[in-house]
Amino acid sequence: MSVDAAKLNWMTTRLDAALGWARKFSIFQYPFVTACCGMEYMATATSHYDMDRFGAGFPRFSPRQADVLFVVGTISHKLAPMLRRVYDQMTEPKWVVAFGVCTCTGGFYDNYATVQGIDTVMPVDVYIPGCPPRPENVLDGLIKLQEKIAQGELAR
Amino acid sequence: MPTASDELIARLRARFPQHILAAHAYRGQPTVTIRREGLLEVATALRDDPATAFDVLMDLCGADYAWFGMSQASAPTLRTPSPLPYFMSPAPSAERWERGVPHDAQHRFEVVYHFYSTAHRRRLRLKVPVSFAEPSVPSLAGLWAAANWYEREVWDMFGVVFEGHPNLKRILMYESFQGHPLRKDYPINKRQPIIGPVN
Ligand code: SF4
Numbered sequence: 378m379s380v381d382a383a384k385l386n387w388m389t390t391r392l393d394a395a396l397g398w399a400r401k402f403s404i405f406q407y408p409f410v411t412a413c414c415g416m417e418y419m420a421t422a423t424s425h426y427d428m429d430r431f432g433a434g435f436p437r438f439s440p441r442q443a444d445v446l447f448v449v450g451t452i453s454h455k456l457a458p459m460l461r462r463v464y465d466q467m468t469e470p471k472w473v474v475a476f477g478v479c480t481c482t483g484g485f486y487d488n489y490a491t492v493q494g495i496d497t498v499m500p501v502d503v504y505i506p507g508c509p510p511r512p513e514n515v516l517d518g519l520i521k522l523q524e525k526i527a528q529g530e531l532a533r
Numbered sequence: 534m535p536t537a538s539d540e541l542i543a544r545l546r547a548r549f550p551q552h553i554l555a556a557h558a559y560r561g562q563p564t565v566t567i568r569r570e571g572l573l574e575v576a577t578a579l580r581d582d583p584a585t586a587f588d589v590l591m592d593l594c595g596a597d598y599a600w601f602g603m604s605q606a607s608a609p610t611l612r613t614p615s616p617l618p619y620f621m622s623p624a625p626s627a628e629r630w631e632r633g634v635p636h637d638a639q640h641r642f643e644v645v646y647h648f649y650s651t652a653h654r655r656r657l658r659l660k661v662p663v664s665f666a667e668p669s670v671p672s673l674a675g676l677w678a679a680a681n682w683y684e685r686e687v688w689d690m691f692g693v694v695f696e697g698h699p700n701l702k703r704i705l706m707y708e709s710f711q712g713h714p715l716r717k718d719y720p721i722n723k724r725q726p727i728i729g730p731v732n
Contacts, residue, residue, distance in 0.1 A: 454726045455707045461728055489714040489724060490706075497729040 397527040400444070400470075402432035404519075404526070407443035409463060412450030414477035417509035426512040431519050440466040445522065451479040452492045464499045470531055472502045474522060477509050484508060502531070537655060538563035544584065549575055554662070555633020564658040566633045572661055573671045579648060579657065580676055587648035587657060590673065593683035595691035596643040599717035601636050634662050641665040642693055646673070669694035672701075690715040 408418060422428050422436070429435075437443040440463045452460055464473065475495055478484035481504045483493035495501060502525055505518035535543070538558035545565055546553055552571025557564055567575055579587045634640040640662035648657045661670055672695035673680040684695040685704040692713035695701055703710065707727060712719055724731055 454724065457726065458728050487722070489719065492726065492729065493724070497726075 393529050394527075397529050401523040401526040404431070404433035404445050404522075405435060405437045405443045406433055406445040406447050406474075407438070407440050407463070407467070408436050408447045408449055409460060410447075410449040411452060411456065412477075412479065414450045414479065414509040417512065417515070418447065418449045418476060421512040421515045426516065428516075428519065431516070431523060433519060440464075441468060443467055444471050446471065446473045447476055448473065448480045448495050449476040451484070451486060452495055452498075453490045454492055455490075457492050457495075457498050460495065461498050472522060472526065472531065473499055474503045474505065474518060475501045476505050476515070476518075478506050479508070481506055500531075536561065541585065541655070541657065545575070548578065557633075562656055562658060564660065566660040566662065569661045569663060569670045572659075572673075575659070576646075576673055576676055579659075583652075585650065585657075586652045587650045589649040589651060590646065590677035590679045590683075591649045591656070592645075592647040593673075593680055593687065594645050595687040595693055595715070596645060597641065597691060597715065597717045598632070598636050598643060599641055601632075632662075638665040642668055642691055644670050644687060644693060663693055668692055669696055671696050672698040674698055689713065692716065 408415075410418060420426065422434070427434070433445070440446070444467065446464055446467060448460065464471070473495075475481045479486060479491070480495045483491050485508075487493070492498060503518045503522045505515055507514050510518070536558065538561055541563050542556045542558065542565060546556065549567070549571055552567045552575055553565060554568060555566040579585045632640070632643075642663040642665070644661045644663060646659040646661075648659065649655070650657075663670055668691070670693060672684055674684060674695070675697065681699070682704060684698055685701060687693050688695060688698075688701055689703040689705050690713055702708070706714065709727065710725055712723075
């Protein structure tokens, strides 16, 4: 059977676009909250800023049901293996958001205990700087993540 | 008129003259520095004597005096901020305090205990200098259960051994961690990640 390659390409592109569009509005996030940034995460998640507008209103507390990992707060070297394990348990496709400078770079915890950026442990898609980031900042990061999801990109 | 702190210090000096290295009171809180050989004896007396009755161990911490007094930040001088605006404040008077023991390898570390007496509503700070060569003090976990985790923390951070502790292992850092991070000679940017690169 001969396959019309041009048609097939066209079909898969449209399918990717449709999948991306569907995925970007059904973000099932896993909040890995360890420190003070968690307060700001909660502020963003609740009705005043309302993450649900972006389809990210439903946190899942099992990594197997989640597709975006929000790493919120300082990660210590002692905790890093557990974080990596949570990441490994998530099913593909998966995305990671580094929330706050502590997760982006270690922040001001330049010391013996703190991981200097979670990208030393796992791939990160979106970095949201700030200590803690304002909810507007978080929503900006979320929109950038949505664009990334819609394009079908994953950090590896 | 002797204050309650002075009375407490006088009482301890009379009872344990051989153990006390130094004592002073600052703003109503007495501080007594004792030899580590006398720690168990003094602590037991402080807890069981009804005249002192220190039944709560509020805090227990370590200190490393390795480079004490060598920089502005660690100079042994306290300046008390005035609550008044600057033009009404008297010239700041430096309140100097002394460790009571020399800063040398013999007295490099210090274990600091804070006691509280619910009966007398009074506090006491007890300091025990510890040497670099043999950093160990007797454990107080048998006298105050609260000492258990505090002593593990001081062991973890400063490497002071608490003799007779029921379970002396690291409490904050992981077991594979080498060294004691709050010692002044622990390199400030040395990292020991379990996974990922050393950064
Ligand atoms: S970035 Fe700031 S607010 Fe966020 S966890 Fe770190 S110290 Fe706390």
